[in-house]
Amino acid sequence: MKKNPSFQVAKWVLIILVIGLVIWLSRSVFQVDANGIRDWILSFGLWAPLLYIVLYTVRPLIFFPASVLSIAGGLAFGAWLGTLYTIIGATFGAMLSFYVAKNLGKSLVRKKWSGNAARIQGQMEQNGFFYVLLFRLIPVINFDLISYLAAFAKVRFSSFALATFLGIIPGTFAYNFLGSSFVSGNPTIIAAAVIVFIVLTVVPILIRNRWINKQKLE
Numbered sequence: 001m002k003k004n005p006s007f008q009v010a011k012w013v014l015i016i017l018v019i020g021l022v023i024w025l026s027r028s029v030f031q032v033d034a035n036g037i038r039d040w041i042l043s044f045g046l047w048a049p050l051l052y053i054v055l056y057t058v059r060p061l062i063f064f065p066a067s068v069l070s071i072a073g074g075l076a077f078g079a080w081l082g083t084l085y086t087i088i089g090a091t092f093g094a095m096l097s098f099y100v101a102k103n104l105g106k107s108l109v110r111k112k113w114s115g116n117a118a119r120i121q122g123q124m125e126q127n128g129f130f131y132v133l134l135f136r137l138i139p140v141i142n143f144d145l146i147s148y149l150a151a152f153a154k155v156r157f158s159s160f161a162l163a164t165f166l167g168i169i170p171g172t173f174a175y176n177f178l179g180s181s182f183v184s185g186n187p188t189i190i191a192a193a194v195i196v197f198i199v200l201t202v203v204p205i206l207i208r209n210r211w212i213n214k215q216k217l218e
Helices: 005-029 034-042 045-062 066-104 106-110 115-126 128-136 143-152 157-184 187-217
Strands: none
Touching: 034 045, 034 066, 045 066, 045 143, 066 143, 066 157, 115 128, 128 143, 128 157, 143 157, 157 187
């Protein structure tokens, strides 16, 4: 039995409106800075790490900026523990995004793409781990968008989860180190954190561009 096309259009319009509303709320109504988040998280005492991980896991559902939460993690727990907690929460959050996207967008997942989209879909299916890993290595690319695209392109869940876990380590450390450096107030540590952040952001981009150019020549 075929579904009414009008119903399909209405469903997607509703989904887009809901997503737009959530983004507007997260950016306009719930405006908080990293210091405010740090203070609120630490107010939970021994439960603070668990709360932080849970927050990072559900973060994709409210479209809250991952960078702000990562910096807050560095401010709250320091560079090393902040990185550990963020990696755990971010990996779970990415897996949740992947699952939600795959279920909400079943028609897109099952759809037979054509043209360039079909070529990209095929490459993502065959080399999903490497594509996800490359994009995860670049902190400036929208974290949740990668999860959604991977789900739509039929990347295997195990490949997606492992690539996400490995790929977010450098960027996560960069953000957490940057956040923790502000706590010290030491100009030398802050300068070092900024340099580390720039290196861990630029180098993966150069590696990714070199790999893409190599693929084009083959």
